[in-house]
Amino acid sequence: MITLTIDNQKIAVEEGTTILQAAKKLGINIPTLCYLEKINEIGACRLCVVEVQGAKAFVPSCVAPVAEGMVVRTNTPAIVKARKLVLELILSDHPMECLTCVRNGNCELQTLAEQFGIKEIRFDGAKTEYPIDDSTPAIIRDPRKCVLCRRCISVCKEVQTVSVLTAQERGFDSVIAPAFNAKLADVECVQCGQCSLVCPTGAIQERDDTDKVWAALADPKKHVVVQTAPATRVQVGETLGMEPGSIVTGKMVAGLRRLGFDKVFDTDFTADLTIMEEGNELLQRIQTGGTLPMITSCSPGWIKFAEHFYPDLLAHLSTCKSPQQMFGPLAKTYYAEKEGIDPADVYCVSIMPCTAKKFECGRPEMDDSGYQDVDVVLTSRELGRMFKQANINLPGLPEEEYDAPLGISTGAGEIFGASGGVMEAALRTVYEVVTGKELPDINFKDCRGITGVKEATVQVGDLPVKIAITNGLGNARKVLDKIRAGEADYHFIEIMCCPGGCIGGGGSPIPTNTEIRLKRIDATYIEDERMVLRKSHDNPAVKVLYEEFLEKPLGHKSHELLHTHYTPRGLWQEEE
Amino acid sequence: MVACECKCEEPGKDELSKQLELIIDEYRGKSSGLIQVLTKAQELIGYLPKWALISIAKGLGVSLQEVYGVVTFYAFFSLIPRGRHKISVCAGTACYVKGTNMVIKTIREALGIKPGQTTPDSRYTLEIVRCIGACGLAPAMIIDGKDVHGRLEAEQIPEILEQYA
Numbered sequence: 100m101i102t103l104t105i106d107n108q109k110i111a112v113e114e115g116t117t118i119l120q121a122a123k124k125l126g127i128n129i130p131t132l133c134y135l136e137k138i139n140e141i142g143a144c145r146l147c148v149v150e151v152q153g154a155k156a157f158v159p160s161c162v163a164p165v166a167e168g169m170v171v172r173t174n175t176p177a178i179v180k181a182r183k184l185v186l187e188l189i190l191s192d193h194p195m196e197c198l199t200c201v202r203n204g205n206c207e208l209q210t211l212a213e214q215f216g217i218k219e220i221r222f223d224g225a226k227t228e229y230p231i232d233d234s235t236p237a238i239i240r241d242p243r244k245c246v247l248c249r250r251c252i253s254v255c256k257e258v259q260t261v262s263v264l265t266a267q268e269r270g271f272d273s274v275i276a277p278a279f280n281a282k283l284a285d286v287e288c289v290q291c292g293q294c295s296l297v298c299p300t301g302a303i304q305e306r307d308d309t310d311k312v313w314a315a316l317a318d319p320k321k322h323v324v325v326q327t328a329p330a331t332r333v334q335v336g337e338t339l340g341m342e343p344g345s346i347v348t349g350k351m352v353a354g355l356r357r358l359g360f361d362k363v364f365d366t367d368f369t370a371d372l373t374i375m376e377e378g379n380e381l382l383q384r385i386q387t388g389g390t391l392p393m394i395t396s397c398s399p400g401w402i403k404f405a406e407h408f409y410p411d412l413l414a415h416l417s418t419c420k421s422p423q424q425m426f427g428p429l430a431k432t433y434y435a436e437k438e439g440i441d442p443a444d445v446y447c448v449s450i451m452p453c454t455a456k457k458f459e460c461g462r463p464e465m466d467d468s469g470y471q472d473v474d475v476v477l478t479s480r481e482l483g484r485m486f487k488q489a490n491i492n493l494p495g496l497p498e499e500e501y502d503a504p505l506g507i508s509t510g511a512g513e514i515f516g517a518s519g520g521v522m523e524a525a526l527r528t529v530y531e532v533v534t535g536k537e538l539p540d541i542n543f544k545d546c547r548g549i550t551g552v553k554e555a556t557v558q559v560g561d562l563p564v565k566i567a568i569t570n571g572l573g574n575a576r577k578v579l580d581k582i583r584a585g586e587a588d589y590h591f592i593e594i595m596c597c598p599g600g601c602i603g604g605g606g607s608p609i610p611t612n613t614e615i616r617l618k619r620i621d622a623t624y625i626e627d628e629r630m631v632l633r634k635s636h637d638n639p640a641v642k643v644l645y646e647e648f649l650e651k652p653l654g655h656k657s658h659e660l661l662h663t664h665y666t667p668r669g670l671w672q673e674e675e
Numbered sequence: 676m677v678a679c680e681c682k683c684e685e686p687g688k689d690e691l692s693k694q695l696e697l698i699i700d701e702y703r704g705k706s707s708g709l710i711q712v713l714t715k716a717q718e719l720i721g722y723l724p725k726w727a728l729i730s731i732a733k734g735l736g737v738s739l740q741e742v743y744g745v746v747t748f749y750a751f752f753s754l755i756p757r758g759r760h761k762i763s764v765c766a767g768t769a770c771y772v773k774g775t776n777m778v779i780k781t782i783r784e785a786l787g788i789k790p791g792q793t794t795p796d797s798r799y800t801l802e803i804v805r806c807i808g809a810c811g812l813a814p815a816m817i818i819d820g821k822d823v824h825g826r827l828e829a830e831q832i833p834e835i836l837e838q839y840a
Contacts (some may be wrong), residue, residue: 256738262738262740262741263738263740264740265738265740265741265743265744266744266748267743267744267747268746268747268748269748271791276743277740278728278739278740278742278743279725279743439776
């Protein structure tokens with residue numbers, strides 16, 4: 100142990116601890132801007148500088164390890180002055196568009212400027228003029244607002260192993276972008292939006308599609324239906340100031356009605372449907388010697404990742420569309436028919452914790468209803484924005500129920516939002532379908548939690564089913580490389596693009612960190628336990644859907660509307 | 676490598692690509708060899724074309740973004756072929772005091788390139804060098820390593836550049 104003094108308080112910490120971490124243990128909060136625990140610890144921004152007795156210069160506390168007898172001061176007038184200088188320098192090359200910026204009120208740079216009482220910026224110089232990249236349907240990059248903290252580079256490279264961003268050029272000309280300053284749409288960006296979650300400013304953000312939704316809601320001809328992803332009910336409250344982990348299911352439904360949606364439906368319904376299709380697909384593959392392991396296909400960031408980096412493994416992906424994309428065609432066929440509405444007038448909106456869903460809904464093959472199946476995808480953040488604009492006080496709303504039939508769901512659909520949830524939901528159904536017996540305990544605890552790679556063997560009748568569950572694409576790689584090497588004997592793998600699963604998706608409220616992810620996961624399983632029905636095959640509306648329309652899982656209509664194919668994309672660098 | 680006008684002995688891309696693979700072989704799968712490989716690749720080809728960066732990224736097992744980041748960070752590396760005329764602007768103390776910045780700014784404006792870059796028509800490459808020993812002529816520049824132009828004023832510079840076709 101190393102003993103040191105920080106702001107007159109003594110503390111003993113393990114060797115290798117940074118001054119920043121040691122200070123945190125004492126409850127001393129040193130300001131940071133580029134720092135992201137375990138992901139981006141590079142000492143780039145210099146806001147975390149502290150005075151160390153005997154050191155010639157200020158020390159960046161996020162990278163400086165503690166030493167025996169060290170005496171640290173974190174808050175002297177000289178330190179405050181240095182931090183203010185750093186902020187002024189950053190702000191001198193920052194567009195002062197705070198009032199019209201999407202991150203107004205939720206920006207780390209703005210918060211620091213306020214905290215340090217920056218009243219004037221003494222430096223007046225050139226401004227970065229790199230153009231905005233709005234080439235993708237999901238992510239917008241505005242280098243003018245970039246503070247070069249490199250969190251996006253780190254999360255893209257280290258966590259997601261996608262690596263489409265780099266710092267290029269140097270000095271004033273530095274810019275964070277794909278090589279050759281290419282556009283995101285032209286590289287192997289999977290549009291997961293993890294970069295937008297960690298960006299301290301508005302330099303990387305989701306494409307805001309709220310205007311399209313406002314316009315549809317105002318159009319009397321349009322019958323506007325909305326579906327809400329499993330994770331949104333444990334997220335959206337945060338955008339309106341509620342505590343992380345707040346469950347707002349009923350309030351969100353009420354809020355959506357007040358916004359003017361004609362029907363408020365639930366992606367949990369099609370999550371249950373996904374289990375019916377995917378569970379049966381798994382059994383069919385096992386029984387007929389199909390390609391195994393089968394891998395889930397709910398996560399559009401993961402799908403695009405597979406298409407770029409593992410095109411040789413696409414046969415392993417379930418052919419099931421994601422729950423979002425199962426919902427779209429059903430809304431415009433089954434539901435429209437049932438209600439006697441012209442499907443051309445049905446406008447299908449989804450609320451997702453995800454930016455990649457915006458890409459997914461625009462995929463050219465997603466038009467099996469004869470129309471674009473899902474018209475617009477809004478992230479949890481954008482829905483929060485709509486509530487704000489409409490002056491809807493979400494916390495004060497009553498709890499309301501989803502509409503039938505596409506809003507009826509089970510706990511199995513709900514847990515899709517957490518890593519391991521799709522697997523658990525599938526096991527609940529597959530077990531009972533195969534054995535014909537009721538599950539003694541429907542909680543598959545091995546599936547749960549935030550661990551990067553989870554493995555288990557589950558006895559289903561005579562068959563020991565080997566499963567793996569990964570979250571975060573870097574963890575997916577570990578399992579995919581095993582498959583490639585022929586060393587994987589799993590039957591079924593769940594892969595979620597984002598750390599923690601959808602509750603940590605790129606369209607989640609900001610901030611999203613490990614602590615907040617865990618709270619949302621807890622909330623997800625609380626919500627599951629509250630449900631009367633917790634197995635997808637018990638969903639009465641799904642049963643009716645099969646009776647009235649689809650006939651049977653993997654039937655002709657299912658194949659037409661609920662299953663899809665994938666596009667090998669390869670790597671951008673190999674195209675030329 | 677200096678481009679040969681008759682192209683008699685200039686190896687084609689296929690040949691260069693083969694030789695580049697030999698360079699990469701030494702560091703295959705090792706990201707730590709990036710700068711060495713880039714240096715040798717530039718020696719071989721004369722600059723670092725995109726295809727070379729892609730081969731290097733694949734060979735060393737790093738992303739193209741990483742390779743590109745390093746290439747654009749160091750002024751030593753060039754993504755485009757060197758120009759026919761090399762403009763070396765002196766940034767020694769005397770020249771610096773007398774107006775190196777003005778000289779660079781004027782050239783930048785005239786040619787649209789920054790130090791380390793080459794014009795798209797391959798006519799000029801601009802670089803900054805340390806004292807060229809012509810302090811009495813500050814601020815000064817040398818073109819093509821032999822023609823010293825001194826006591827530069829902004830107005831003269833475009834005319835001087837025009838002389839080099």
